[in-house]
Amino acid sequence: MGGHVADHAHVRHAAKESSAPIDLASRAHGDPTNFSGAAALPKADLALGLQRHIHEVIEGRSFFDPYAADAVCMRLLLAIAAVQDYFRHERANDRASLLTRLRRALLDLDESDLCDLKIRRFFTDSIRYLETDATAEPLERPGGENELLSPTVRRIPTMLCKETLGYYKWLAKTFQHPGDIVELGSWMGSSTGCLAEGLAQNPDWKGRRIHVYDSFIWRDWMKAYTDDPSLLAANLRAGDSFLEYFCAYIESFRPLIEVHQSVLKSGAEQFALPALQWGGEAISILVMDFAHDRASNEAMWRVFSPSFRSGSTIVVFNQFGNIPAGEVRAFCREKARELVPLHKPPGSAKAFRYQKGAA
């Protein structure tokens, strides 16, 4: 078990990158088995309750039943934390012990009184994914761990961990192939600033630009990542545009950036904004950080993949390693002939090199 217990720093980083919004739509439909709003549970109450229970067990006032539903849930949560930790690094040596642990957790679930198909599916999907990962080729070693970010970039609110930010700067600084950078999902511009800072230092820069796409429409879940007092003071409401704040944060990189306030239409969007479009120019790097659902990733692929260049375009899925990103991992697995794993920087992101699928 020890190898899978994330240390505090890792847990904090993982929390920073679990940027996917909560599935409020399905909550609104009142499905009692849909716990996707669990992030909104009063965690402090839960911790206090558990702490009280520990005291009662220690003092002999209560008995801890390791087979009761609450104990099973705790073990399942710890197993999920182990999956989260694995996807942060994807160390091949950790895979076998993680698989053993997940199979045990699945047995635990099946032998318990919990009959929860969603949880069961998470474990069976994770096991299936990891079993077929066993043949994966070793990846190239990414850089970025020593990249220094300027104070300008460091003050931009972010949903990303510092390793991912360093990786983005390194990637933009070192890529050599022709084509512009496309960023899908900039939020306040932290990842954009890293890409811009790297691009400005790239000796092969040759006037290339970063095309940033976002609806720039504020959602309530974004508050959790907002610690800049000036942004807090703006008191943005769901549905407000935050484009002016993005522009202010990335001001010093403006000549490198082309901003597109538009929406990638994947089905459910209600925004009165133009649909995202791409003119067909070659793309050197595409960073996908919109969402972890299959429809968004398929829509991205339809619009942009015709402009990928075989053997050179790098596609980064920023949310790849997040717990709810099973559909991103499945999508990349299905596209395995075109998406060849390239880098695994620490954190949720994973980069692939595009190659034209063999006939």
Ligand SMILES: C[S@@+](CC[C@H](N)C(=O)[O-])C[C@H]1O[C@@H](n2cnc3c(N)ncnc32)[C@H](O)[C@@H]1O
């Ligand atoms: C996870 S955040 C990006 C975090 C950012 N990369 C950072 O450095 O902190 C996702 C962003 O994608 C945008 N977004 C999500 N789905 C979108 C869609 N279908 N069309 C346009 N923008 C979208 C949201 O407005 C949000 O700003």
